[in-house]
Amino acid sequence: MIVAAILTGAIQSALDPAGEHAEKIARLWSVFLWVTAIVYVLVMIALVVALIRRRAAPPPTDATATTAVSVATGATVLILFGLLIASIFTGRGIAGVPQKMMQIKVTGHQWWWQVEYEEADRSKQITSANEITIPVGVAVNIRLQSPDVIHSLWVPNLAGKRDLIPGHDGSMVIKADRPGVFRGQCAEFCGEQHAKMSLWVNALPAADYAKWAEAERMPSKIPSTAEERKGEEVFLNSPCPLCHSILGTEASGKNGPDLTHFASRRSIAAATLPNRRGDLGAWITDPQHIKPGNQMPPMLLAKGDLDPLITYLESLK
Ligand SMILES: [Cu+2]
Numbered sequence: 001m002i003v004a005a006i007l008t009g010a011i012q013s014a015l016d017p018a019g020e021h022a023e024k025i026a027r028l029w030s031v032f033l034w035v036t037a038i039v040y041v042l043v044m045i046a047l048v049v050a051l052i053r054r055r056a057a058p059p060p061t062d063a064t065a066t067t068a069v070s071v072a073t074g075a076t077v078l079i080l081f082g083l084l085i086a087s088i089f090t091g092r093g094i095a096g097v098p099q100k101m102m103q104i105k106v107t108g109h110q111w112w113w114q115v116e117y118e119e120a121d122r123s124k125q126i127t128s129a130n131e132i133t134i135p136v137g138v139a140v141n142i143r144l145q146s147p148d149v150i151h152s153l154w155v156p157n158l159a160g161k162r163d164l165i166p167g168h169d170g171s172m173v174i175k176a177d178r179p180g181v182f183r184g185q186c187a188e189f190c191g192e193q194h195a196k197m198s199l200w201v202n203a204l205p206a207a208d209y210a211k212w213a214e215a216e217r218m219p220s221k222i223p224s225t226a227e228e229r230k231g232e233e234v235f236l237n238s239p240c241p242l243c244h245s246i247l248g249t250e251a252s253g254k255n256g257p258d259l260t261h262f263a264s265r266r267s268i269a270a271a272t273l274p275n276r277r278g279d280l281g282a283w284i285t286d287p288q289h290i291k292p293g294n295q296m297p298p299m300l301l302a303k304g305d306l307d308p309l310i311t312y313l314e315s316l317k
Contacts (some may be wrong), residue, residue: 012183014156018203019175021094021159028090035079094160101141101173104132108144108151108164108186111193111294112257112270117213118143126216127245129257130270132184133202133216135209136176144170149191155184155201163188176203183271192293198271219248220260220316231312234305243296246316256296263316269294280310 010016017023060068103118117126134140144153146164154161155174162172176182186197204212223229232249235241241251247260265275269291273279282289284306287296301309 010157011181012156012185016157018178018180018182019158020177021174022157023177024090024093025160028086031086032083035083039079101139102134103141103143104134105143105145106132106153106164108146108148108153108190108197109295110148110191111186111197111291113153113197113199114257117216124217126213127258128216128261128265130198130267131200131202131265133204133209133212134174134176135206136179136203137206139173139175142172142174144172150188151186151190151197152188153184154187155182155199157182158201161187174201176201179203179205181266193291196270196272196291200266200271215264215317216261220246222248223312223315225311227308227311228315231308231310231315234301234309235312238299238301238305239297240299259313259316261316263314277310277314280313281306284309 014022014029015026017026105116105118107114107116113130113132115128115130115132117128119125132142142153144162144164146166148166150166151164152161153164153172157180158174158176159172162170164170180203182201182203184199184201186194188194190197202212223232235246236250241249241253243253243255245252245254245258245260247258251259263275267273267275268279268283269287272291273283284299284301286298287294288298
């Protein structure tokens with residue numbers, strides 16, 4: 001647990017559960033750990049005893065040897081059977097689905113996550129990327145889709161893995177029991193940039209979630225300075241809108257992440273870079289250097305266009 005905490009700051013750890021499902025999995029993990037640890041210690045003791053006895057006592061008779069092997073075999077079968085039962089119960093506990101749920105659709109793309117908050121009223125639907133924001137204490141049903149290859153959504157602090165399979169919608173339920181920021185990762189090799197296909201889950205107290213959702217439903221912020229206006233112009237007059245949407249402008253491309261509230265997100269390109277000015281410039285200028293093979297081509301911008309473009313994108317709170 002300490003090693004996991006050092007490696008991830010416990011923001012991506014199955015051993016620091018923040019939700020019901022992850023807790024059941026962590027409990028099963030502890031059962032396995034303790035049972036196998038005890039077996040290991042007993043085997044080591046038996047080994048040491050045998051080594052010492054070899055010198056002192058006469059060799060065991062055939063009968064005692066047979067009994068010892070039978071007892072050990074019986075104990076092994078019983079222990080494995082017990083662990084199997086524990087696994088089955090954990091699986092069942094996780095499959096139990098609560099009644100009233102919020103719906104979110106997550107689509108895995110090579111190599112980023114599209115996140116849509118499904119509402120009966122389509123005009124209220126929020127579309128985002130690489131970040132799932134949920135209210136604490138509310139069960140969220142996540143519908144899983146993939147248009148390209150098999151991905152797998154894994155946010156270890158909250159739940160187990162679940163595959164996203166092309167042509168076959170899946171789903172999983174997550175619920176956070178405490179506020180926090182948790183890191184998730186694609187857990188099924190999906191091509192060259194599989195390792196850079198991560199995401200964040202923000203679990204917010206209900207009131208903060210409501211505030212967040214209200215802001216996300218709004219169209220993008222209207223540029224308020226000359227620099228921002230220039231940036232918007234650069235964006236709309238370059239190939240960016242072919243792939244990116246910004247609600248409130250003509251940009252409605254669907255091949256890349258929605259950028260309507262890009263500046264409110266933590267990172268760039270599926271948690272590959274922090275969302276900071278310099279990193280954004282590096283990404284736009286040469287995304288292929290940062291994430292080779294990804295679906296965004298390098299952009300040739302006219303001299304003097306990059307700065308206003310960054311200013312504009314970073315104003316999209
Ligand atoms: Cu993937």
